[in-house]
Amino acid sequence: MLHAVARPQSDAPTHCVAEQYADMYRRSIEDPDGFWLEQAQRLDWYRVPTRGGEWSWDPVDIKWFADGSLNLCHNAVDRHLEVRGDDTAIIFEPDDPSGDGRTLSYRELHREVVRMANALKAMGVAKGDRVTIYMPMIVEGVTAMLACARIGAVHSVVFGGFSPEALAGRIEDCESRFVVTADEGLRGSKRVPLKANVDAALAEPDHDTPIDGMLVIRHTGADIAMTEGRDHWFHEVASDADCPCEEMAAEDPLFILYTSGSTGKPKGVLHTTGGYGVWTATTFHYVFDYRPGEIYWCTADIGWVTGHSYIVYGPLMNGATSLVFEGVPNYPDHGRFWEVVDRHKVNILYTAPTAIRALMREGDDHVRQRDRSSLRLLGSVGEPINPEAWRWYFDVVGEGRAPIVDTWWQTETGGVMITTLPAAHDMKPGSAGLPFFGIEPQLVDNEGAVLEGEAEGNLCITASWPGQARTVYGDHERFVQTYFTAYKAKYFTGDGCKRDADGYYWITGRVDDVINVSGHRMGTAEVESALVLHPKVAEAAVVGYPHDIKGQGIYCYVTLNAGEEGSDELYAELRNWVRQEIGPIATPDHMQFTDGLPKTRSGKIMRRILRKVAENDYGALGDTSTLADPSLVDRLIDGRRNR
Numbered sequence: 296m297l298h299a300v301a302r303p304q305s306d307a308p309t310h311c312v313a314e315q316y317a318d319m320y321r322r323s324i325e326d327p328d329g330f331w332l333e334q335a336q337r338l339d340w341y342r343v344p345t346r347g348g349e350w351s352w353d354p355v356d357i358k359w360f361a362d363g364s365l366n367l368c369h370n371a372v373d374r375h376l377e378v379r380g381d382d383t384a385i386i387f388e389p390d391d392p393s394g395d396g397r398t399l400s401y402r403e404l405h406r407e408v409v410r411m412a413n414a415l416k417a418m419g420v421a422k423g424d425r426v427t428i429y430m431p432m433i434v435e436g437v438t439a440m441l442a443c444a445r446i447g448a449v450h451s452v453v454f455g456g457f458s459p460e461a462l463a464g465r466i467e468d469c470e471s472r473f474v475v476t477a478d479e480g481l482r483g484s485k486r487v488p489l490k491a492n493v494d495a496a497l498a499e500p501d502h503d504t505p506i507d508g509m510l511v512i513r514h515t516g517a518d519i520a521m522t523e524g525r526d527h528w529f530h531e532v533a534s535d536a537d538c539p540c541e542e543m544a545a546e547d548p549l550f551i552l553y554t555s556g557s558t559g560k561p562k563g564v565l566h567t568t569g570g571y572g573v574w575t576a577t578t579f580h581y582v583f584d585y586r587p588g589e590i591y592w593c594t595a596d597i598g599w600v601t602g603h604s605y606i607v608y609g610p611l612m613n614g615a616t617s618l619v620f621e622g623v624p625n626y627p628d629h630g631r632f633w634e635v636v637d638r639h640k641v642n643i644l645y646t647a648p649t650a651i652r653a654l655m656r657e658g659d660d661h662v663r664q665r666d667r668s669s670l671r672l673l674g675s676v677g678e679p680i681n682p683e684a685w686r687w688y689f690d691v692v693g694e695g696r697a698p699i700v701d702t703w704w705q706t707e708t709g710g711v712m713i714t715t716l717p718a719a720h721d722m723k724p725g726s727a728g729l730p731f732f733g734i735e736p737q738l739v740d741n742e743g744a745v746l747e748g749e750a751e752g753n754l755c756i757t758a759s760w761p762g763q764a765r766t767v768y769g770d771h772e773r774f775v776q777t778y779f780t781a782y783k784a785k786y787f788t789g790d791g792c793k794r795d796a797d798g799y800y801w802i803t804g805r806v807d808d809v810i811n812v813s814g815h816r817m818g819t820a821e822v823e824s825a826l827v828l829h830p831k832v833a834e835a836a837v838v839g840y841p842h843d844i845k846g847q848g849i850y851c852y853v854t855l856n857a858g859e860e861g862s863d864e865l866y867a868e869l870r871n872w873v874r875q876e877i878g879p880i881a882t883p884d885h886m887q888f889t890d891g892l893p894k895t896r897s898g899k900i901m902r903r904i905l906r907k908v909a910e911n912d913y914g915a916l917g918d919t920s921t922l923a924d925p926s927l928v929d930r931l932i933d934g935r936r937n938r
């Protein structure tokens with residue numbers, strides 16, 4: 296097999312070896328309903344479903360397990376009480392390594408979730424209501440999600456690094472009348488004023504959804520403003536009163552999660568209960584080959600889909616021990632990850648290429664100083680992992696002992712779609728691997744022609760799977776337009792991809808105007824909109840360019856209003872402006888002032904040229920003859936060189 300790294304062998308019993316994969320995969324494609332109704336038995340149902348997938352992509356209407364009913368909080372928490380109530384559900388590792396860590400058994404988790412659910416109910420939250428969760432990475436972030444699921448409310452978690460403006464847009468879009476937040480968050484000893492940010496978001500001039508209640512968790516103890524009648528301290532309203540799980544239909548909404556697209560504002564991707572539950576429970580089981588008693592650590596934030604599916608729902612539905620980490624990889628020093636692995640004897644580590652590259656740059660000593668003998672499996676997610684980082688992860692971090700699962704998936708897919716399975720497949724550094732059960736990837740050219748065998752093209756999926764997003768909240772037409780119109784009756788992922796002779800898939804990155812910065816999706820249009828809001832900016836075009844640590848960096852071309860001059864001060868001001876408008880993850884890495892943007896005669900910005908200039912790749916500019924002002928290209932290149 297080409298460039299393959301043999302899977303390290305282990306004696307432990309495993310959930311799926313090579314022969315089983317082949318059989319199970321075949322069955323999952325030939326008889327999807329039979330296969331998934333069987334997998335659905337991993338969960339507890341009030342009404343066990345008898346119907347599998349009922350879906351169409353033209354028109355777009357997706358249902359799974361439609362006659363079933365269940366509750367995912369029950370599946371993640373209550374159902375474990377009888378057999379493993381005293382097993383550890385969550386290990387909380389605080390930002391400050393000498394701070395107050397916590398360990399919660401499933402029984403303790405149950406109590407915390409019930410207290411949270413009662414607090415939500417006391418504010419008036421009812422089934423179907425949207426609840427915005429704007430939290431640091433603390434236990435209450437997890438219990439807030441589970442409490443919503445328990446009472447049938449729809450959570451919308453907004454990453455704590457987003458600005459008040461970005462938060463306001465997300466509260467407004469789903470007309471969420473309730474917010475759960477904390478006084479402050481902590482990241483690498485820096486304080487994040489979460490409660491003050493929510494107040495600022497609600498004070499935005501165009502914010503018109505009235506907030507009925509805000510629940511505030513005391514975390515750092517900072518002095519914050521509380522609005523009488525609206526804001527409530529969690530510890531004052533929480534109660535241990537009985538709080539049964541709400542029976543939910545399989546297709547009742549579970550959560551909304553906002554994600555960036557190539558146009559317009561972020562989309563509220565909607566997932567429902569039954570299909571998402573089966574998908575995350577099943578993928579967690581097979582991809583991480585989880586064995587009872589193991590310590591599993593996913594370093595994502597609950598503000599991203601990885602945190603939803605593989606810190607909260609997937610692991611807890613499997614009765615696993617999930618480590619919740621508040622901190623960052625480089626605080627107090629670059630050895631933090633390995634110190635945490637050592638102290639908690641982590642068996643499975645799931646992180647992002649950007650973190651791996653950043654730690655790799657700091658040298659091997661931080662890693663080697665710590666005992667990593669507990670590590671059995673390593674995972675990667677969020678962006679393509681470059682082979683050099685893969686090798687370092689495999690050789691240095693895992694000492695060649697731990698297989699790597701490079702899991703390709705998206706907010707819209709709910710859970711892992713393409714990966715190798717640890718005991719079934721050899722690995723290829725840089726390739727995500729093979730399709731998960733039920734997934735039929737297809738590569739198509741720009742005209743939609745299907746490419747067979749070894750090929751490179753646009754990655755589509757041909758048939759629905761249980762974890763698929765059902766719609767964009769409040770805008771089904773946008774859901775249809777974004778994913779199902781580029782190629783008729785196929786789900787288009789937005790990614791480019793190669794398939795090799797062994798059938799392994801190699802994701803090459805986004806083919807739309809979405810860039811992937813440190814594993815986070817960023818719509819170039821969002822950064823552009825933020826820039827043009829500045830009074831001195833006339834026009835802006837944003838592209839991605841290769842960045843050593845972040846994978847892609849944010850490169851902004853800016854034209855100024857007449858009479859304005861580009862300067863170092865304005866550069867700093869605009870950078871800061873974007874941070875304020877969106878959040879630190881959107882901070883421009885490079886900004887180039889220019890007297891114009893390359894446009895076609897019909898006024899379309901030729902991003903291809905802007906990308907090439909940003910990449911310093913002037914030989915491959917292609918045809919520039921359709922530009923309205925071809926001489927602009929030389930000025931752009933000069934501007935790039937003089938920077």
Ligand code: 6R9
Nearest residue numbers: 676677678679701702703704705706802816
């Ligand atoms: C889970 C998550 C999705 C986009 C996706 C792709 C990129 C994610 C990847 C990967 C190559 C992997 N991506 N995992 N690319 N290899 N293992 O990250 O969801 O935030 O929605 O991003 O991330 O480009 O389309 P999300």
